[in-house]
Each structure stands twice: as C-alpha cells, then as structure tokens.
Amino acid sequence: MTAQIGGAGTVLAEEQVRDFVARQLAGPEFDGRSVCLVVPDGTRSCPLPLLLSAVHEALYGRVTRLTVLIALGTHAPMGEAELAVHAPPLPGMTVLNHAWWEPSEFASVGTISADRVGELSGGLLRQDVDVRLNRAVVEHDIALVIGPVFPHEVVGFSGGNKYFFPGVAGAEIIDLSHWLGALITSAEIIGTRGITPVRALINEAASLIPSRRLALCVVVESGSGRLHAMSYGPPEDAWSAAADVSAEVHVRYLDRPVKRVLSVIPTKYEDIWTAAKGFYKLEPVVADGGEVILYAPHVRTISEMHPEIEQIGYHCRDYFTAQWDRFKDLHWGVLAHSTHLRGAGAYDEVNGERCRVNVTLATAIPEDVVRGANLGYLNPADVDLAACEADPDTLVVPQAGEVLHRLRGSTA
Template sequence: MTQTILDDGALAAIIAQGLTARNLRGQRVLVLIPDATRTMPMPRYFAIVRHALREAGAMQQTWMVALGTHPAMDTDALNRLLGCDLTKLSHDESDIAVVNHAWQDPATLVQVGVIDSDTMARLSGGLNSDAVPVRINRAVLTHDLVLICGPVFPHEVVGFSGGNKYLFPGISGPDVINATHWLGALLTSYAIIGTANTAVRAVIDYAAALIPTPRFAICAVVTPAGVHGTFVDNPEAAWAAAAELSAQIHVRWLEKPVQRVIAVLPSMYDELWVGSKGMYKSEPVVADGGEVVIYAPHLHEVSVVHGKSIREIGYHVRDYFLGQWDKFAHVPKGVIAHSTHLRGVGTWHDGIERPRITVTLATGISREECQQLNLNYADYRTIDPQRLAAGDDSECLVIPRAGEFLYRLRDC
C-alpha cells in the first residue's frame, strides 16, 4: 500500500477547510491535545490549528492537555511538547492559554449527567450494570466549542484511541475512567485491541453526548515517518475515518506466532503505566507459553500517580481478581484494569494462577521490585536487541519503538 505523507501545506489546507465550515466568530474554543506519551507532531498542529482558529474568528483558545490520570506536564515539558516558549507566547498571543487537566481536583470537575444502570448494562453487553456519574472538566461548559486534536492508534482499552476518548478519560473525573478501563479489562485487551466498535467505545460516546457544548475533532494518523491522514469532522465521524486508516497503517501481520518478543520502548514511555503498551501491542502474536520482554533501560518508575496501588496488588490475570474480589474491591478499578492488561490473559482456578505468557521487565526497575510486582526480571545489560534483530532466530521478534504498532496473526 502506498503511504502518503502530508506536508504542512496539505495539512493546513485540510484543517482550515474543516474549521472554516463552522461559524467560530467570537467563540471561545477548548482544544484537547495529547501529552508526550503519544506520537504526534504537536508543534505542527499547534501552529496550524491555532492560526486556523484565529482565521475562523475564534476569540479565545484554551489548549488543555488531556492527561487522563497521567502526571501533569511542567512548563519545560509543555514547551517541548508544543515547540515554543509559552512564556513568550502568552505575551505575544494573549488569546492563547495552555493548561493541564487535573483529574484529582474535584473543584475542576462538573457533573453533566449519569449513565444509569440499565443503560450501562445495555452498552456493556451485560458485563456491568453499575450507574456511573459523568464528571468532566468544567472548562467544557465555559467554552463555546470543544475541539479534540489528537492521534488515533490501536488501543488496549477501547480498541482504537482518539476521538471522544480525549473527553473520557482525557479530561474526565475518576468515575468514568475507572468504569471504562474496568470494562476493557473484563473484555480483555487481547480480545478488543485494534477493534473499532467496542463496548468501551459505546460507553465513551454515550458519555460524550451528555456534554451540552458542541464538539468537533481533528483526528490524525501518524507514525515516526509523518502524518498519513487528518480528518476534521464531528468526533464520531472523524474518529471512524482515522480508525479505518490506522487499521491499515498501524497493524503488522505475522504468519505464525513467535516464542519471544523483545519490545524496545522509546524514551517517551518513562514509566511502566504507559510503557506496558509494548506488551499490549505484541501479546496477540506470542505463542502459548511464550514471553514478552519489555526492554527499556531508561524506565525506572512503575507509576508516579498509581505506583502505591500497583505495588499493593501486583500484576495478575483478570480472573485472579474476579475470583477473590472481596480482597480487591477497595482498589480503583482503573488500576486493577492496568494490572490485568499488562499480565495478559490467563486463568485462576483453585488458588493457582496460570498466565498464558510470561512478562519480563528488562528495565531500570530492580529484581526485587519485579518480584514484588509478580513480573519476571532480566538484566537489560544481558540483552542486545540489535544483535537479536540481526540474527536468524525466527522464534524471536524484536520490535523497535514498541507501543504504537499492533502485531497480529493473519489467521486471527
């Protein structure tokens, strides 16, 4: 398949055409963007989109980093993300503000509705019937338009990322975050990653429809090579088009399973909470009894935000938790979901846990902590990814820059 890369001129034309179709005269626009854990040429989009919004008549632009539960970005990190000096920008362009979402601060949140028990049961296919209050950053109510601007990739919780996911969990409160991530865990990443129409997506889209402010989206399909496509439309339509292209761009097909994967993480994954994507994206091609090695010498942290809870429960398969729920009911479901996603599918019966594959950390995390987390340990200094990649072992797959391309078996 020929892959077209959009230059700045083509990208600007697509975005300008999409935004000028709306009447933005005098409007305050809330722009939701990813943090540094997603591949996205944000300096390009920041320059092009803010110019296009201004040309379309927008009066005020608030650019909010849709962190979900990721750590907040300081000024230096934001400068790197957006490719500019924000202190100078605030002086030169007074209509622009850049802020972080603060999911743990109740004062920043407002309730826009409830997903009632019957609706949740219907959307989840009967897997969950708990009513969920829908809380979101109150900035959605103080602006005239919410503009989502972010990439779309295969995703372990929702099937494909992007679109309304920048609202939930991007700028939401913990209720929807925990509910959607737990639903994804019940379904398992193995089953839904790279699938467009999932129950989790249905819940997210339902919650988004409760927001009274108009929504619009710029959904991008990007790789390190560049921007392959950008779609500007309502969030559901823009996301659907981007997900269709992502399925062509971001999926690598194998003819048969491998025994071992070396998932080499890029530096943008600086904690296991996000670096575990190296496991999610390769799990489908690992043979039963095989191994995924997360290779990241730079990674020393499990999670700045959730580390305490993760260390309390460790990493286990889904049924380990379901089979003894009383022991874990106090733990946020989003944390348990992360635990099950990284450990992969498996069984728990008669007190014995049997994961389908082994997960090994070859990182800056110590052997002792790996044991505490219920993960295997390998000294990264004993692993040479380049040598392994150049070798002739067909049972070992080395994935450079692991975490965004999904690997699947062709007959699955």
C-alpha cells in the first residue's frame, strides 16, 4: 500500500514533510532492524538534509544500525566537504559513497537468464546478466530508497528501484540496462510513463535483493529544492505515484519545434557525463538540422571517471550497431552515454553518419578535445545570453537538465 502527500499544485512545508515521514516510519517493522538508506548524489535536486533529518528523527534509537549509501552509479565520489553539506552528520548514522570501482564492495544476488532478458527487453537483448550491487544493501535488514523522481533518458522516469540499479550496482547490469535504453533511444523513452523495458529489467533485478525494500519518493520543484509531493511504500508503487506527479510538473510543452536551444547548465553538473542531461531534456523540441548548445563555462572535462568517451567520441546509435564487432567489447554504458548525447541519427558505410541535431559545447574544455569527440565547439566568452533571449529562433533554458521539453501532441 502506498501513502502519498501533496501534488502538482502543492508545495509542502517542512512540518508537513517531517510529519509524513514520522507517520510512515512509525511501524514496528523497523524496531531492532538495521536500515540502509540509499540516496542520490549531488547531481540530483533534492532537499536531502531535511529528508535525512526527518528519517533520523523517526528511526534513531529504534534501529540497530543506520547507514546512508550515496548512489553514485558510476559518477565521481563525493568528497568529505561535499558530503558534510549533502548528508550532514547525525548521531549513529554512517555515510558511505558507493565505491563502484572496488570489486570487494559488491555482492551477487543472482542471475537473470538470457531468456528472461529477451522477454523483458522485447527481444532487443538476450544474454545472462550477473546481478551485483553494493553489499551494504544486502547486509542490512531493510533498504530504504530516498530520492527524487524526474523524467529520465534511460528508463522513462527515474527513482524507485533505479537507486539500486544502476545507483549502487555492478557494471554488468549497468551496461545491460543502459544499452537497452540506447537501443530504444533516449528521445523515444524519456518521459515515458509506465513500465518501460528498462524499468522492467531494473524491477526484475531488484526482486532478487534479499533485504526488505521500501522507498520514500519525492517530487522536487526544479530549481528550488522544495517538494511538490512525497510517496512511501514498496519501491514499485511509491515510484509510480511520484512519477504521475513528475509527469505533470517536470514536462514543458511547446507548440512548435525550435531552431536552436541554449541549454544553461547548473554547476551541480561538473562534467559532460552529467551535464549531458541538458541535451536529453531538450532534444525532442529541436527542429531537424537544429542545434543544442550546452553552455557550461564551469565544465572542464568530458568525463573524469570515463575518459574512454574521448576515444570513441559521440555518435548516434546506428554508428555503433552497424559496426558492432568494433565496439562490442567496450563498456556498453559508455556507448549508451555516447548515443544519448549525440541523439537521433543514421549511419551506413556509404554515406557515413548523419545526425538529426547538432550538439555544441560552450565550456572550458579545449577545442581540440571537443572536436575530437565529434561535437561542435563554441567559446563560452562568445555567448551573449541577452542576445539569445531576444532571438525568436533560440530557446534559452536556465537550470537545464531536469525539466523535459516536448512538442504538444507528442505521446508519453
């Protein structure tokens, strides 16, 4: 059963947040148990200090152990100073980065067979996958996901069981799920309600976790961190309730496509690996042959943790599938990221690669690195925000990366 508070037209007060958390966590199922809180990193808008404080207030003294696990996926770890702000220390609460680079951090909870993967993916993929995740999850009695729900380029809407896979998962299930999303394409899956093939795969993996799974899903007012809504219950149900609200507040509809987008990237995205969300959320409204400019003067690298993306560059899906023997042994998660930022397109040996939209970086990344990665370059000093805002052919999107833009009449 799912409990919910708030909605699309609501902004919750702190007292309402604390009261909701206290009521949901008051049950005896937590008493004498160990609890792992799986939470987002700093790339997600979320009033995490408030939520953790409310959960701590409800559980401290009742549980045997309380661990906060930062769901990095494969993002860079958060430093001590960052963590002190992101998840402020509280008595009896341990805060850990998901150390995805350390093999000893993982426990295997089972295997999804090739036949089952084929069923879940609609026949797009067919191979066994070892389901590994951070052992902290399985070494606690209860795993409680706490985090926001937004439109998402790989799964449709983020949140829920996605905090386990890929949030604290091993490379095998990350690569498989992300490549499945890439095969479907970001433009096709982003903002899609219901159980997408990737969500189905994630839910199947989560069903193997031996700990009891619960989720406190929140819908955040993008740019402010205030909450529209909260839902609590089994991850599948709490996520679904939150995704319904997110679909109302995190999707902006345009009447016609635009020629150019200036996507202003907030500083919480520190490299293109994360800043690329400023493209994913805008690709659907750009006209054929149009351009998305990622304006991020603070960004100095394509990916701190995945330098191989500079070697393969950014390409459409068909570039990889038409040359699969050349690329199949690379991390599929890296290939997926490449396709998501390059967007829709086609490739064949005769005509080469033809992408629907041009992608330009206006960052502190050197021009030779940008062009070497198959992206356009623009000196950020040459970007005139006022002129762009006055240009009828240009859509300027501040704080890009969370609100999906769609054309009115498109299906979701």
